Amino acid sequence: MAKKPLGPVRRTFSPWEEPSNQPFIEFQSVTKTFGDHIAVDNLSLKIYKREFHALLGGSGCGKTTMMRMLAGFEQPTSGCILLEGEDITRVPPHKRPVNMMFQSYALFPHMSVWDNIAFGLKQEAFSKREISARVAEMLRLVKLEPFARRKPHQLSGGQRQRVALARSLAKRPKVLLLDEPLAALDKKLREETQIELMNLQEELRMTFLIVTHDQEEAMNLADRISVMDAGHILQVATPGEIYEQPSSRYVADFIGDINFFECTVKGMNASVATLDSAELGTTLQVEVGEKPQLGSSVTLAVRPEKLRISFEKPEGENQNILQGEVWDIAYMGDVSIYHIKVSQDHTIRTIVTNTTRLVERPITWEDKVWLAFDYDAGVLLTA
Template sequence: MAKKPIGPVRRAFAPWEDPNAIPFIEFRNVTKRFGDFVAVDNLSLSIYEREFHALLGGSGCGKTTMMRMLAGFETPTEGQILLDGQDLAGIPPYKRPVNMMFQSYALFPHMTVEANIAFGLKQDGMPASEIKSRVDEMLRLVKLEPFAKRKPHQLSGGQRQRVALARSLAKRPKVLLLDEPLAALDKKLREETQLELMTLQEDLRMTFLIVTHDQEEAMTVADRISVMDHGHIRQVATPGEIYETPNSRFVAEFIGDINLFSGQISEVNENDARLFCTVLGQHIDIQGAGKVTAGSNAAFAIRPEKVRISLDKPEPSNANVIPGEVWDIAYMGDVSIYHIKIAETETVRAVVANTTRLVERPITWDDKIWLSWDRDAGVILTK
């Protein structure tokens, strides 16, 4: 029986679920050292053909080093990198079937848009008639036909980004590498361009690998995300799985907001468990706790939007209920974020959607309130 997906799924594409699927890109026990510094530490990763994969992590986690090794700009100290079954060791960057779009775009300022796109094709010795046809195709693809004769300084940031994308795609690489490609764009344009990238990748049926530190960007564009930390991959999963079922405190805290309750597993019943939280002075009941052992230390993690807030104590139900006091409120327009004091030094965040313009009795500062959440709303973390 097929595995039930977690979270919205934008396309029926999951070759990693097929045990017979052959990876298109493979990092096999790859290590990269710069002197005494280990940038990538014995790392293995499989990426599949037509996948949009994101390497996500903070500065210095090793994500850009991984991409540069795949492109051929860095050489692994140990291990192998394979592309479509071919070991890339010893193959120079210009002979690899990959192309990289850099954060800076690196456009030639003295060349027109069409000349920038054609540059790599001319370097490869492609006939002039074919170059013109390919450039025209790329201009249509990125919707820049009216700007073909302009130079980079005559374009907006979003247009320059499209020129760089068209130039990267013109040689029809097997893999497109995107190094923080949208970092220079403003928020609205970045969101629009993310959707354009997704559509483009699916239309071209190409493999895209993006490096980013932006969680929202990775969650938006990628089929799967590799969360990286100090040269290691902490979790590889779909955006929904990363968000809803993080495998560690690091991943839970790195992706979005999270409430963590530390304690000890006091009771286990098949797939359910009870965790005694010292700060709360009470038990938390968890449905679908996974493999945990009574007496072990653990943490319960729950996202703020899954926490309900009310002035009246909820009726007994399949839920956990704790008292608190409103400490602060952040009104964000579409949602309000409540910071609830549950102990002298502990607060919990609850997100409430502002679905109506007016409320009869708004919950405000210093109110004594009740927090509640369903037993299956969070996850147990043991590492």
Template sequence: MPSLGNIRRSFAPWEDPAAKPYISFQNVTKRFGTFTAVENLSLNVYEREFFSLLGPSGCGKTTLLRMLAGFEEPTEGELYLDGQPLKGVPPHKRPVNMMFQSYALFPHMTVADNIAFGLKQDGMAKPERDERVAQMLKLVKLEQFAGRKPHQLSGGQRQRVALARSVAKRPKLLILDEPLGALDKKLREETQFELMDLQQELGLTFMIVTHDQEEAMTMSDRIAVMDKGVIVQTGTPAEIYEAPNSRYVADFIGSVNILEGKVTPAGEGRIVLDGPDGRITGAVRDGAPATGETAWFAIRPEKIEIGRTPPEGAVNRLEGEVWDIAYLGDMTIINVKLASGTVVQAATLNRFRLVEDPIGYEERVWLSFNPDSGVVLRS
């Protein structure tokens, strides 16, 4: 049975009507004076889920986490954790740990002492505390650095110390606010998989804030895309990428071409869009737009074929001139300017080291794509 993208794991409690949410925001609004950071927001997150809040700066995602951690109180609405209301519960009495982007390690303490700090504050006996610290050091692969101070560690190692300290108390929920933002690209990619493995090994619920779409797509079971204090779409990474519900989501997640036109029915679950770029046939999944209505066809660059001759039998084909070319190693991005002035981006996978007669600048080319390869959007 076909699915939208590959499935990372079979875990999907949100599809079970009987499943009880572990975290529940119910009609939550948060105002700071006259500014509304979060507006009438409802959201359910399930136990053992790796959930990401994704959106631009100022969209309200960090405010949500701060309310969950207890650093802010909702202006309106209710917030529940494991069925218990959180209103009025101070941060230190919530079974929640929050890991900040800055890591906030104590510079005068060793790695081991940093990890043990929260356990010591809770009055855990030293033998048990030492055993827990040893477990955490092994978990994050820092056993040989136990006696070092934070300034003697790399950025990635400090990140692991902060993570070990966050999970040492076995919180029911770990909140991560841009936890990998200070790492370089390669280390960030490696750490993403380490976080995923750690989350599943410990069986914790992770809720992470990020503005990095690739980070959210890599690690998450589900993603909530936010804009101006509201959630505009929630779904698995594949659902968000392959079936966005608006131009905002389509444009925010990855690269996308969005072509506009007036609607004409085409039968068999398809419509035709007549626009400045020509006629485009698209498949409609639900809620077909009305005849004459303006709609948009969103298609990802990797779904577009490019060639020098008109493709035979292609339902959708557009002619244009190569405007820009970017070689990225694993793929090549080609921008094609159409007669209308619209620039359409196509991506080709570099499967071979050598390319015979590659497409060059200013060449006339044809773009083709299947109606099912994109999605028709009404807004």
């Protein structure tokens, strides 16, 4: 599958920015408890038509429960779920226009690929001709035409995943739910399938909701991500916003790599705050939107790739400058991560792209180096 036509260019898509837009799926103050355990805690979420939305979080954060409530396998303890403005909270799963691709794929082992894909269609009043036509279309879509007569155990992992996808798409559901759909695939196959999924969503103009613990997958696929922890949604935003403007320390830490500096607010000057960092023994400047309270404890978060490393002391305005010593280098192939020791017990991570070959590495262990980052490169976190 080397030469494949590229899908259409993804245009900007942001219906959530227009307040008059009706949400397609809406969770209204949904709570779900299992005995004493609160899986989902008074949670509200709006998902828009044709959106590719990701629920992202560690295990036990409630993301799977959210999806199972939307599919109808769990009933909310309180609150309701709307689909196109209609309350579907009490609708049994087999009557919901929502289909799910299971993490285990849940392919029926006693049925062929063809019968698996046709299963959903056979539950409705489709004629035999319509069913065969639709199944053929689905087989073509996932490129499994030669395998129609095989049983699931005769397929590879990637093929099974595609059968599961075809089966859940066959009924053209209003929403496709994907429960960790790529978890069982190896890295390369996963990346290919991610692109296929995105193209598919663009082509079918459907609303997708994916549950995943893999932040890269969520960033790659989704229009918007809901970061969840302990039954709460911490932030709902586009991947860019989540990465660059995390709303809390948890989100910042969960997505990607980041350096934290514990500081107290010392002063404000126009839109730039001056922070005092005890652990670095220096002051730092950061551009802020909302003014923090003077004297309050805050965290300054800076992504490693926002830091510049050099032998010479950097020149220029509007940047924080730190001095340190190379303590460790982790070679990752495309990039290297440098751990710079800036104080007795504090290191800062920075990423350097390996533009030259390893043997010529200019900065190496125990070198004295300078670090710099712009005032607008850091994010001030109060939570």
